Amino acid sequence: MISVSFLTSMLAGLVTKLGIDQLMKHGYMPQATYIKAALKALEKDDLDEAIRSYHLSVRRWRPSQRTEVAGEIIASAIAVRIAKLERRVAELDEILYPRRFSRQFWLNLLPRNRSKLQALQEERKGYEEAITVLNKIRDNLNQRG
Amino acid sequence: MSKIVRTTAAGGVGFLAGLLLERGLESLTGLDFVDGLFAVSGSVLAALSVNRDLVKAAARNIEQMFGKDPLEISEGEWRQFKELNPKTAEWLEKALKI
Numbered sequence: 001m002i003s004v005s006f007l008t009s010m011l012a013g014l015v016t017k018l019g020i021d022q023l024m025k026h027g028y029m030p031q032a033t034y035i036k037a038a039l040k041a042l043e044k045d046d047l048d049e050a051i052r053s054y055h056l057s058v059r060r061w062r063p064s065q066r067t068e069v070a071g072e073i074i075a076s077a078i079a080v081r082i083a084k085l086e087r088r089v090a091e092l093d094e095i096l097y098p099r100r101f102s103r104q105f106w107l108n109l110l111p112r113n114r115s116k117l118q119a120l121q122e123e124r125k126g127y128e129e130a131i132t133v134l135n136k137i138r139d140n141l142n143q144r145g
Numbered sequence: 146m147s148k149i150v151r152t153t154a155a156g157g158v159g160f161l162a163g164l165l166l167e168r169g170l171e172s173l174t175g176l177d178f179v180d181g182l183f184a185v186s187g188s189v190l191a192a193l194s195v196n197r198d199l200v201k202a203a204a205r206n207i208e209q210m211f212g213k214d215p216l217e218i219s220e221g222e223w224r225q226f227k228e229l230n231p232k233t234a235e236w237l238e239k240a241l242k243i
Binding site for chain 2 (some may be wrong): 005006007008009010011012013014015016017032035036039040042043065067068069070072073076077079080
């Protein structure tokens with residue numbers, strides 16, 4: 001038979017857990033908690049979570065030097081990713097849209113290269129989409145940050 | 146003494162129940178319930194270690210930008226980084242006492 005006091009303590013533990021979850025979720029925990037969470041998410045390459053935590057860090061607390069630095073670090077990480085993707089798109093463009101009468105131009109006309117070019121087109125499309133998503137994420141950071 | 150043990154055990158069971166509830170709700174609703182009780186102690190530790198984390202994150206960005214260890218970047222590269230990330234550079238200079 002479980003005693004009443006045991007059940008009461010259990011309930012207290014449960015309420016504490018749920019209460020803290022809510023405090024955390026609504027931005028009431030100390031600012032450093034959210035900055036740390038944002039940087040941890042960034043380390044895991046989870047940009048959405050990083051930005052969500054960053055926004056929580058300034059939701060109820062005044063922006064500080066640390067939040068400004070964290071925001072800049074996140075923005076910079078996004079910019080680095082965009083730059084990498086743009087470089088790859090430029091590389092693909094040189095193959096897909098070569099200068100007229102260049103060596104690549106003639107190579108692209110060969111039927112055996114058709115499927116390869118199609119695959120590269122798909123790859124380029126994927127990178128373009130990724131760039132669009134990253135730009136949206138960056139806008140989201142700047143708008144609410 | 147036994148009272149403390151009992152209270153701790155009950156609190157622990159309560160926490161586990163909360164954890165189970167959280168996981169259950171997560172799997173049922175797909176909502177993201179933020180991790181719980183350890184956040185209290187975590188927040189204290191976070192305040193202490195967040196500066197180090199900022200430096201580490203900035204160093205990672207430098208590494209990704211220039212493809213080399215932050216200690217190996219040239220003065221020109223540092224200036225470029227500073228231009229793009231003025232607040233971070235200022236923070237790093239202060240933190241590392243450059």
